[in-house]
Amino acid sequence: MSFFGELGNPHFRSFEGDIPDNREESIDVEGEGREVVPDATILYTAASFTDRGQVLVEPTGPVLGKAEDAPIDVVGITEGSRVLQINPQETGAEIVVIDIHHTTAQGEEREIAGTASITVGDDGVPTLGSSEPVEQLSTSIAIRGAGAQVAADDHIYLQYSLYEAETGELIDTTWPASPILLDLEGTMEGLQTGIAEAPVGSRLLIQIPAHQAQGTDDLIAIVDILAVHEDEDVDDDMESEPTSTSEPTELSSTEGE
Template sequence: MKLRTSRGLVAIALGTALVLSGCASGDGGSASPSATESAAANDTGVPTEADIAALDSVVVTGTDGDATLAFDKGLTVSTTTSKVVTEGDGDEVAEGDLVTMQYIVYQGSSAELLGSTWTDDAAESFTVGDASYELLNDALIGQKVGAQVLVAFPSQEDDQTTDTRVNLIQIVSTKDVPDRAEGEAVTPAEGLPVVTLDDTGKPSIDIPEGYADPTELVVQTLIKGSGPEVTADQTVTTQYTGWTLDGESFDSSWENGAPATFPLSGVIEGWTTGLTGQTVGSQVLLVVPAALAYGAEASETNPLAGKTLVFVVDILDAS
């Protein structure tokens, strides 16, 4: 389940692919004559000699937003393969850090440029360890701010064929963020869903018997953080769990292994409205009517449409 209602950021899920929402064509040039070999499916997760040779064939020209990649059309890899192009000299990336990166992405089959976060002014941030970004976790852990890393991986296309994405990623910054809300406890209003935290801060929910669907968004601060107020145009890093009114959890960053980062302009309206004005460090209970979530009408394609949703959100960072 994705909280976003639209693409919002240039890339949505690196666990699937670094797929850019706005595609531009580029001049993917030619590299060495033996640039690539066709790669069969690789279930081991370990790059083959052919994978390594394919990535070695990629020529990087320029730096930062002026960088371009050149390689022969038809480049393929059988599994995620990475290579450090330029070493960084800043802080080292560690698991649990909030990393911000810029990147360009090319299509392996055509050697064409698909897009650039530099061009779109849309730097991407994620928490290292987030399962949604599993393709990048190993490639970036231990690198330093400023490093440029080539990452190529197989990607399933819309027509169910498989192509390869070739990406040049530059680490812009890394930041240590807490993994749970920290602040002053707030006594909630009576009659609301009851939130209980375990020793790690992971929430569970108890929906009162007979609790009626609210007609308006319910926003209840449970922990008041001491950080700055969140604005609607910011990107937030959160721990969260979502439930339907029958108490069934449908999504949780706690289960995904790391906090998740979202632009507030690209999530459901209940999140945008409910988190704007809250302070960093806070924990917030949201009861979101269907109209402010995935639509008031039920849908065969989205099982959450037509349903009131309950969220507990820890706001860990905003930028």
């Protein structure tokens, strides 16, 4: 049995051998990301096929939910993995596929120009190492992902930390809890402009002047772009309730206030 396609877009290639008498699970591709722990919030894409390659459920997602609520038990498996489950039927079998997306940026590391910097702890969480005065809106790519470019009207899954530029004080963060789903059109102008056109998988350091933020202080944001949310309906059998799909107050637009 084999599949092809990038993570998040699995396609059936072939099924060889006998169908097992009982349900079986296997890892088709082993990722190199963080291990999924019990009660963790994960980002995943799900699909299912017959053993002859007929699509039963188109790849859906990404879906944000608890690991235990995914169609396949993924606790103990690393992010970036593709997991398969064979479910024997009266005739043939159903094959369920789960692609576990990364919850941190993945790609080519780059040096950031200027004095502002990012420090990454042993837990993989990025923090602001040093800050500098914000002269104008600017985006530096600390890790360049290999995914599709983000559009200014996309809904994206991300992790972020927001700091006051002058003091370096942490204002808000999603780490280490879980990613969120953010509507770029509903967020502050500087963040929307700073993220737009960056590729999925990237880690950004965005310097935002007050007039393009919330109107009070200059801000610095560290953002990991994880995935673009698709508007397609998620099959009820595969849907998991997200733990957070609304943007935090700190990222909301102040237009009209």
